[in-house]
Amino acid sequence: EDPNPNLDAGSRDLDEAVRLGDEEPYERFVRAQVLLGRAVAGRARGEDSRPLLRKALEDLDRCLALSPGGAEALAARGEVYREIAVELSTRGEDASESCRFALRDLDEALRVDPDSEFALIRRAKTHRLQGDLAMSARGDPEAHYERALADLDRAIALQPSETDGWNERGLTRTAVGYARTERTVDARDVLQGAIDDFGEVLARNPGSLDAMSNRGVAWTRFGEAEGRLHIDPRASFRKAVADYEEIIKRNP
Numbered sequence: 001e002d003p004n005p006n007l008d009a010g011s012r013d014l015d016e017a018v019r020l021g022d023e024e025p026y027e028r029f030v031r032a033q034v035l036l037g038r039a040v041a042g043r044a045r046g047e048d049s050r051p052l053l054r055k056a057l058e059d060l061d062r063c064l065a066l067s068p069g070g071a072e073a074l075a076a077r078g079e080v081y082r083e084i085a086v087e088l089s090t091r092g093e094d095a096s097e098s099c100r101f102a103l104r105d106l107d108e109a110l111r112v113d114p115d116s117e118f119a120l121i122r123r124a125k126t127h128r129l130q131g132d133l134a135m136s137a138r139g140d141p142e143a144h145y146e147r148a149l150a151d152l153d154r155a156i157a158l159q160p161s162e163t164d165g166w167n168e169r170g171l172t173r174t175a176v177g178y179a180r181t182e183r184t185v186d187a188r189d190v191l192q193g194a195i196d197d198f199g200e201v202l203a204r205n206p207g208s209l210d211a212m213s214n215r216g217v218a219w220t221r222f223g224e225a226e227g228r229l230h231i232d233p234r235a236s237f238r239k240a241v242a243d244y245e246e247i248i249k250r251n252p
Contacts (some may be wrong), residue, residue: 170197
């Protein structure tokens with residue numbers, strides 16, 4: 001049974017709309033978003049997301065050919081390139097070129113519309129991915145993470161009531177904390193910042209299990225940082241367990 005019948009039905013309708021009106025960029029833009037959603041959902045089931053992502057790129061390339069310089073389409077194409085980079089990295093393949101293409105489009109989108117929260121957050125995610133890749137290669141990820149945090153500070157300042165920026169900044173700060181702990185550098189301040197960011201998400205959306213899980217990870221990293229500094233980490237680990245137990249209680 002298809003786990004995403006609505007996405008598939010929507011894609012079929014958009015296929016027909018594109019066929020009937022090939023020169024309309026809007027239908028291609030929307031179909032690219034549907035294809036992106038299907039690709040990400042498929043990856044969660046272990047499927048290769050690249051075929052659908054390449055189709056999304058074709059639509060966005062055509063959209064930009066018909067209506068050049070559109071900030072939304074540029075940002076959307078940047079997001080698709082980032083998702084291709086994620087797929088490549090999970091398969092142990094080189095994702096650097098896809099990251100560069102993503103940043104090219106997101107930089108241009110922000111040149112056209114400097115206040116695009118969507119583009120800022122997607123660029124931040126790309127920088128975080130580059131930092132994660134540098135960390136995996138035993139390089140220095142901090143410059144990438146700092147670029148991500150700069151974008152996220154701006155996104156949150158533009159839209160403080162939205163949770164995406166807070167959550168992504170929490171994830172990036174958690175990544176910074178882990179990188180510093182691995183180098184036996186005191187990471188408690190940045191990890192406390194991550195915990196606070198996830199708290200902001202939960203204040204706005206108390207039902208967010210993702211934010212609760214992310215905060216549990218941040219508390220775990222905080223305890224690990226304390227352990228490296230020969231500080232008793234048990235209180236931090238108990239807070240992590242409390243978040244995980246709350247998730248299990250809400251979603252048994």
